Amino acid sequence: xxxxxxxxxxxxxxxxxxxxxxxxxxxxxxxxxxxxxxxxxxxxxxxxxxxxxxxxxxxxxxxxxxxxxxxxxxxxxxxxxxxxxxxxxxxxxxxxxxxxxxxxxxxxxxxxxxxxxxxxxxxxxxxxxxxxxxxxxxxxxxxxxxxxxxxxxxxxxxxxxxxxxxxxxxxxxxxxxxxxxxxxxxxxxxxxxxxxxxxxxxxxxxxxxxxxxxxxxxxxxxxxxxxxxxxxxxxxxxxxxxxxxxxxx
Amino acid sequence: xxxxxxxxxxxxxxxxxxxxxxxxxxxxxxxxxxxxxxxxxxxxxxxxxxxxxxxxxxxxxxxxxxxxxxxxxxxxxxxxxxxxxxxxxxxxxxxxxxxxxxxxxxxxxxxxxxxxxxxxxxxxxxxxxxxxxxxxxxxxxxxxxxxxxxxxxxxxxxxxxxxxxxxxxxxxxxxxxxxxxxxxxxxxxxxxxxxxxxxxxxxxxxxxxxxxxxxxxxxxxxxxxxxxxxxxxxxxx
Numbered sequence: 112x113x114x115x116x117x118x119x120x121x122x123x124x125x126x127x128x129x130x131x132x133x134x135x136x137x138x139x140x141x142x143x144x145x146x147x148x149x150x151x152x153x154x155x156x157x158x159x160x161x162x163x164x165x166x167x168x169x170x171x172x173x174x175x176x177x178x179x180x181x182x183x184x185x186x187x188x189x190x191x192x193x194x195x196x197x198x199x200x201x202x203x204x205x206x207x208x209x210x211x212x213x214x215x216x217x218x219x220x221x222x223x224x225x226x227x228x229x230x231x232x233x234x235x236x237x238x239x240x241x242x243x244x245x246x247x248x249x250x251x252x253x254x255x256x257x258x259x260x261x262x263x264x265x266x267x268x269x270x271x272x273x274x275x276x277x278x279x280x281x282x283x284x285x286x287x288x289x290x291x292x293x294x295x296x297x298x299x300x301x302x303x304x305x306x307x308x309x310x311x312x313x314x315x316x317x318x319x320x321x322x323x324x325x326x327x328x329x330x331x332x333x334x335x336x337x338x339x340x341x342x343x344x345x346x347x348x349x350x351x352x353x354x355x356x357x358x359x360x
Numbered sequence: 361x362x363x364x365x366x367x368x369x370x371x372x373x374x375x376x377x378x379x380x381x382x383x384x385x386x387x388x389x390x391x392x393x394x395x396x397x398x399x400x401x402x403x404x405x406x407x408x409x410x411x412x413x414x415x416x417x418x419x420x421x422x423x424x425x426x427x428x429x430x431x432x433x434x435x436x437x438x439x440x441x442x443x444x445x446x447x448x449x450x451x452x453x454x455x456x457x458x459x460x461x462x463x464x465x466x467x468x469x470x471x472x473x474x475x476x477x478x479x480x481x482x483x484x485x486x487x488x489x490x491x492x493x494x495x496x497x498x499x500x501x502x503x504x505x506x507x508x509x510x511x512x513x514x515x516x517x518x519x520x521x522x523x524x525x526x527x528x529x530x531x532x533x534x535x536x537x538x539x540x541x542x543x544x545x546x547x548x549x550x551x552x553x554x555x556x557x558x559x560x561x562x563x564x565x566x567x568x569x570x571x572x573x574x575x576x577x578x579x580x581x582x583x584x585x586x587x588x589x590x591x592x593x594x595x596x597x
Contacts, residue, residue, distance in 0.1 A: 168456060198520060199474070199517055199520055200478045207475070208472075215463065216460055219505065222451060223451055223452065223456070224456075248512075249512075250516045250517075253471075253516040253517050257513035258512075260494075260509050261467070263508060265502075265508070267495065267496025268505065270496070272451075344515075344576070352522065356520060
């Protein structure tokens with residue numbers, strides 16, 4: 112495998128992915144993040160500052176130029192994401208809009224830019240990190256649920272065209288709660304951290320995902336919840352309302 | 361019952377226009393927004409409050425919400441958020457501006473309207489018009505993505521507001537509104553199978569105003585072709 116590009120590599124699943132890539136000798140890993148590089152200078156990370164929510168044209172043009180010197184990429188993982196939990200009306204509108212922009216508009220623009228500049232290597236993989244909420248619903252995080260459903264629809268829409276044009280495999284990852292700072296911030300009170308899946312395990316499954324597989328539901332818990340949500344969406348949504356949304360308030 | 365107030369976005373053409381005509385014809389009070397100027401509306405457009413605005417800008421969406429709140433004196437029985445746009449072309453053929461415009465109109469404007477209209481919708485209904493394209497229509501990836509996002513948003517909000525206000529995401533099948541042609545799709549034999557906007561408007565309005573119903577509903581051939589109004593040949597074409 113050749114070059115790797117990961118967005119949001121400074122914490123959580125993104126960090127686990129970066130660490131695993133470095134461990135497996137895939138360095139230097141190109142990372143896009145708004146946080147500064149953790150330990151610059153060891154040459155294993157190719158850290159690029161970028162804000163996925165940026166609305167201006169100039170930073171994206173600059174990013175395109177930078178990436179053209181580093182690409183094309185065989186593995187692109189769009190992982191950067193933020194969340195906002197609570198009652199929809201209780202959260203400021205600006206927060207909802209930045210969730211939608213970081214999690215959905217940013218990835219749309221980035222994939223558009225990569226395709227435009229021919230930075231997705233033929234035979235490579237484009238991995239979108241969505242959420243289990245695609246299957247279960249996520250009351251209490253309306254804008255987050257929106258963005259993750261948007262990513263899932265995007266993955267489904269891109270799957271066939273990208274396979275035909277360059278044998279690029281588009282893959283959708285729908286993790287449930289992971290043992291990350293993100294989950295700790297947004298879990299309801301009294302939620303048990305030890306029941307959350309280890310991000311290192313999810314990272315391993317993502318890197319080892321076969322080229323032809325489309326959806327990855329990491330761990331038995333996520334698989335079970337996804338099946339239940341697909342079969343009984345309304346019931347699953349009510350359960351999410353009871354065990355999650357009611358406890359957020 | 362009939363003095364219900366219905367608010368429609370994107371009422372100047374397409375499905376929105378039919379929804380406005382139909383709701384007005386059924387005797388409801390109707391107000392709507394649209395991109396078209398008042399002079400460009402069809403001659404038979406009903407005499408109702410109309411705001412010409414661009415919902416794809418944040419200011420436009422906020423202005424529309426404030427206008428609706430002012431017109432309704434703080435109580436809207438049903439908001440049909442229908443305004444949308446999209447292009448029939450591969451992702452690489454989009455531009456950075458078209459990406460953000462489509463997302464702003466199809467998702468963000470609806471989030472802004474829901475956020476601002478929330479108090480006025482107490483006891484009422486918020487109906488979000490999605491699309492069957494949300495399943496991942498390969499010909500229009502950005503539109504599919506925006507409608508998928510709207511679905512996720514509506515489902516979450518439906519559970520949050522349950523017992524207080526009703527939220528429904530209604531996903532129409534393909535309609536002959538001219539949107540497909542405007543979106544860059546070459547007309548072919550499949551266009552003859554597109555559903556009539558008027559028949560679709562009957563089904564969408566019924567689904568939005570029904571007392572009971574699922575949070576997410578697909579309104580396609582089965583429901584439209586066997587709609588009572590169509591079978592009785594009254595009004596529907």
